[in-house]
Amino acid sequence: MEALAVRLSQLDAQVEGAIRVVMFYDTLMRRRVDLPALARASAGLAECVAGVRLHGTGRSIRCAPDGGAAPAPPAPAPESTAVPIVLDEEEIGTVWLERPGTPLPLDDVLLDRLAIAAAAVVERYGPARTTMADPALVELAVSCDSDEAARARALRLLGFAPDPPVRVVAVRSELPLDRIGALLCPARPVKAAPVAGVGVILATTVDRAAFPDGVRAGIGAAESPELSWQQARTALRFSTARRPVVAYADLGALALLAEVPSDAVRGNADVAAIARLADAPEDLRTLEAYCATGSLRRAADQLHLHHSSVARRLELIGKALGFELTEPTGLLRAGLALTSWRLLDG
Template sequence: MEALAVRLSGLDAHVDGALRVIMFYDTLMRRRVDLPALARASAGLAECVAGVRLHGTGRTIRCAPDGAEAAGPPSPASSSAPVTLDEEEIGTVWLERPGPPVPLDEVLLDRLAIAAAAVAERYGPERTTMADPALVELVISPGTDEAARTRALRLLGFAADLPVQVVAVRSRLPLDRVGGLICPARPVKAAPLGDVGVLLATTVDRAAFPAGVHAGIGAAGGPDRSWEQARTALRFTTTRRPVVHHGELGALALLAQVPRDTARTNADVAAVARVAAVPEDLATLEAYCATGSLRRAADLLHLHHSSVARRLDQIARTLGVELTEPHGLLRATLALTTWRLLGD
């Protein structure tokens, strides 16, 4: 690297200095260095901290002039430049110079940005699961044009010919751990979006979701449509059924479109809300609606069937339906499902 050991302080601010900076980065690119090497070389050249960040990975690289990782919190950038690829901004490069920018900083950052884009295109995104939430949101948003969606998917590491499934997740576990479990050998990216986690995956092993995770899975295909389906499916998850695929809902998915005020004032739904005030009664109703059998409900609840029968008699009076009749069981199941969707 001796041939690269130049410093901006030793260059003039005119044509000769700019040409030497350009030659410096041309040499780095010919050597096919990676992003950390780019940041180290740039920090040495600039004699201050240099940083690189690609949106697709969310990783930030900051190097000090001595080549070591920059210590402490980042200082305000004295100057910065966007990293662009195919007219899409995919990252940022910057300098943290203690004083004002020097005349050749603009040239340095311009060449560093070009070199970083070349590295991103050559090597693709790093093998990390967590991704920039803004890039993931661009993929799943219904307002994104297809060209921008395709570019975003490519930056996240998904080939154009691979279908992508979207999973909506509620979990106390780290999203990258969940993503690695459900799609261990193929591309998967994760990001938080509001109070819901988003997973983009080429395959989903629903049996691999860890305990305590609630997940709604959308169909493969358009990520925006898959995201809408995944959010709907997530609303139907329960403790007994923590993972729901939208395709399994069938006509039940229509319940998610019922206005909240309309659902809340329905007599059957209001009756379920009264039942839910007693946790034991709610658990009994859920078990009976899930099994359609008094004895199987008793097995789920680990109770004697006579105890469950007494509870069901009281619940039936509260609901005003005959739970042993198919019509009554259907009404109770629909009302219970609608009450859950309210999330009150």
């Protein structure tokens, strides 16, 4: 390698420098250095502050050229050049230089090699720190067809210890699964993958308040991953725009509605009436608000309407459904029919 570097250096001084940078990082990787050592060596090579940041842990390392920790600047230091750290096709962090003035010609080469070395370090130490996982491995962990030995091995390969139990979340969203998973469980192991058209997130803890807007999710309650996955998918079916995140544990007896055959649901007169009502979006929203609050005035507050306007709407909706909505039995029938109708689309 050194002989090749000498020969190429006769052709182009910049090529020689690039190859020496590559050799520098090859040596570091052979020595199996950690992230702080990588940052220190990079700062010394670049002769300016070098940084490494991992998104999943929020860990950030800044080193000065003398090998010590770089003092915190009075304001966020400008990153003269930055490159993402990529592992398993997922961006897991960033490396950068804080060089005053114009970047040098070899800065890009240095950062490319630093990013590659940082990804290798992350992969080497501890379970893979990326959020996205092999869908086949995740499916093995949650499938009811897997035996316990295969499930335990899959969870171990995904980075989960035998205890505590793994929580399972079923997700539908346009947002990337890795971003959602990192928000739900930022400081502990979390894995995500699409399975059978539904996003699966496995985590040791789930912060229900951390789900971003635009996400529909169901959270399983069981300790066994295969049962928790079934529960999570059931809970997902109950999610709505008003209630986008549903925990199976909160459903109680309502979960039984998910077990009713679809043909039986479609054949029910109340559900059929709700289906016809769906052609009038304003009426449907009014009924949803009333069923969710159980109060004409609270429904009016949610809809930003006068309570008398909501009362007139509910009277007409009740006539269309064939029963009185303001009676307790009518409210119960409407709520069950509305929920059952939603479950048809799952």
